[in-house]
Amino acid sequence: MSSRILTSAKAQMEAGEFYEAHQKLRTLANRYMNSVGVSQRGKGVSARNVxxxxxxxCGGASTLLEYQQSTSAADLISYVLDIYTHHRVPPGCAVRVNDAQESTESTHEDTGIRTYQSDRQRICDLLVKLPATETSLPGLISTFIKWSTKCRHAFWLREHPVSVTAPTDSTQSVPAYLAAGDPEIHHLVGTYLGGAGRYEAAEPHLLLGTEESARRLGQFASEAWERVQATQSTDPGLWAIRGVLQLLALHKPHAAYLFWEAFTKHLDSVSAGEVLRG
Incomplete structure (x- = not known):
């Protein structure tokens, strides 16, 4: 059913009927979700139909983006995130399975994490196709990250050795940079925004991202310093310490080192690195 609907909507888009295609997809999605009990907040909802x-x-949003219809695409992405929020918190993601529990429960958790990763990738693929100027982008990013926090214990397991004891229930705390959302999502968002020249918007995401995010932040910070330096004299040390101190405050000392390394490496290319090391 969904493939036929999508094919029909794509034909409308090819004919330039973007509004009609958008409304068709949304209306039929509403009807489809209502038919499986969306109003009951997941009770009796068919996972297959969802x-x-x-x-x-997602298929409709992707096609709309091919025709530069970013506002309509963003609306469909928002709809998907709403479905995620109410129906797609993968079982087993929010709580770690203890070693003493049955192996079937461990398998259940593994399946939940794989579902989460698949859902995450869908939205990531769509977000990076939206223009950085899309007015609804900040809201989409915020909703996406908020949804990801429901799987924060999965991030702990991914970033720590198996021998490390992770929190065993959703009430226990995890490091701040994990409680703030999936580092992989923060990395993608920060890299995307920074690449679009929106350094200030990218910075908080890169601080909460992966170790590669720290390198990217160092690169963006040095490039931003260089742009400012073209019109007014500024101390590169002030730009460097901003990233280092924030990463140390997040208990990410290795990331702070990677930031410093990337920042000074770029400055070396413009003969300014010795200012920091002098």
Whole structure:
């Protein structure tokens, strides 16, 4: 059913009927979700039908973006995130399975994490195709990251050795940079915004991202300093210490080192690195 609907909507887009295609996808998605009990907040909802609805909306958003219809695409992405929020918190993601529990529960958790990773990738693929100037982009990013926090214990397991004891229930705390959302999402968002020249918007995401994010932040910070330096004299040390101190405050000392390394490496290329090391 969803493939036929999407094919029909694509034909409308090819004919330039973007509004009509957008409304068709949204209306049919509403009807489809209502038919499986969306109003009951997941009670009795068919996972298979929810999956088909997500595929329909993501396929429609992707095609709309091919025609530069970013506002309509963003609306469909928002719809998908709403479905994620109410129906797609993968079982087993929010709580770590203890070693003493049955192996079937461990398998259940593994499946939940794989579902989460698949859902995450869908949205990541769409977000980076939106223009950085899209007015709804900040809201989409915020909703996406908020949804990801429900799987924060999965991030702990991914970033720590198996021998490290992770929090065993959703009430226990995890490091701040994990409680703030999936580092992989923060890395993608920060890299995307920074690449679009929006350094200030990218910075908080790169601080909360992966170790590669720290390198990227160092690169962006040095490039930003260089742009400012073209019109007024500024001390590169002030730009460097800003990133280092924030990463140390997040208990990420290695990331702070990677930031410093990337920052000074770029400055060396413009003969300014010795200012910091002198």
């Amino acid at each position: 999956e088909k609805t997500i595929e329909l909306l």
